[in-house]
Every structure is written in C-alpha cells, then in structure tokens.
C-alpha cells in the first residue's frame with residue numbers, strides 16, 4: 001500500500017526548479033486519485049474494483065450489510081480505505097442518510113460518539129469523506145468537532161463538495177487536517193461513455209494542475225468505464241495514486 005504521507009512519494013522524473021508553480025510541473029508528474037464512494041452495499045462491486053489492481057481508494061459506508069467484508073477485502077488487497085460518512089442533507093428528513101449519520105441536531109458529544117462508533121466499524125480507514133451532506137458541511141461549528149476528531153486520529157479529509165457553500169476545506173486547514181477536494185464527479189450521468197468523458201476531462205485537468213481527485217460510485221457503468229479507460233490514462237503518463245497522496 002502507498003504511504004499516507006505525501007513526503008515519501010517519488011519525485012517527478014525531471015524536478016522543477018525551486019519556486020516553480022505546481023501547474024508547470026511536466027505532465028509526467030501529474031497524479032490522479034480515483035475514489036469510489038458508497039461502498040459496503042454489495043460484494044460484487046468491490047471484487048470488480050479490486051480485480052483491476054490499480055490504486056483506487058475505496059470509501060466504505062458504516063453499518064451496511066457488507067461493510068466489514070468489503071473492508072477486509074480491501075485490506076487484503078492492500079488498497080486504501082476511507083470512511084464514507086453520512087451527514088445531514090439539505091432536505092433531511094425527506095432524504096434519509098442512513099445509520100451512523102452526523103446530524104445538525106446532535107450535541108458535540110453525540111457527534112464525537114457517532115464518529116467514534118463509525119471509525120470503530122471501519123477501523124482500517126485512513127481518511128474520511130462526506131456522503132450526501134449539504135447541510136452539515138455548511139456548518140463551521142459542527143465541522144470543527146469532526147475535524148478535531150480526524151486530527152486526533154491522524155486521518156485525512158476529502159470534501160466531496162456536494163454543495164458549493166461547503167466550509168469543510170477551510171475548517172480542515174484551520175485544524176491542520178490533511179485535506180483535499182473532489183473536482184470531478186465521474187457518473188452524474190451513469191453511462192459508460194459519459195463516465196469515459198469525465199475521466200478524459202480529469203486527465204486534462206490533472207495535466208494542467210499537476211493533480212486531481214475524482215469521485216465515482218459503484219455503478220456497473222462506472223466500473224466498466226474505469227476498466228476500459230484506466231490503461232489509456234496510464235499511457236498518458238498520469239500516475240494513479242491514493243487519496244491520501246493528494247491531501248496536504
């Protein structure tokens with residue numbers, strides 16, 4: 001498994017001169033982290049993703065039917081795991097966010113207890129990202145309670161950015177939690193060709209920026225598009241990395 005510390009990653013083949021902007025690092029150094037959310041509901045998707053034998057970060061939901069099995073499979077394969085943390089959506093309770101969710105009505109202690117029970121359920125996780133949350137990630141006080149817990153547990157945070165009003169990344173920085181954000185969703189349109197287009201868009205952005213984090217879901221179309229397109233991505237000198245490697 002790749003280390004959680006970005007400090008040990010390989011330097012680019014041609015190191016840029018000191019002070020050079022990351023956007024101008026040669027494309028050979030461009031990195032892409034692919035995160036697949038909503039894992040833990042089936043075994044099938046986990047098997048298919050792990051069979052690809054490339055670094056894909058598996059974000060597992062707590063207390064699902066196959067949470068433990070998917071975690072064990074990912075650990076055995078040496079693949080990085082995140083907690084995919086349910087948080088209160090804007091239209092709660094119309095939309096149910098499932099067991100283990102962080103709600104705005106919770107006291108700080110209830111938030112801490114919920115986070116601890118979820119992280120105990122997925123104890124191999126190195127980081128955490130948010131599921132469906134729009135309301136919770138807009139609340140700086142509640143997010144601060146979460147970030148303090150991640151700091152204490154040495155975990156990183158990925159902001160899924162399900163709302164543009166999110167304060168999550170700012171709060172993570174304030175608490176010195178290594179963090180990054182999702183830039184491309186792969187499968188808002190869940191067809192193989194649409195996911196392939198999103199992957200190619202992500203390649204372009206990675207080459208311009210030096211790195212990118214994308215999020216998809218365990219739909220058959222997404223998995224098929226990854227299977228078809230990952231060799232093409234690697235041929236373009238994009239290095240696939242785990243989410244931890246893009247957090248800073």
Ligand SMILES: [Zn+2]
Pocket residue numbers: 037038084130131132
């Ligand atoms: Zn989700």
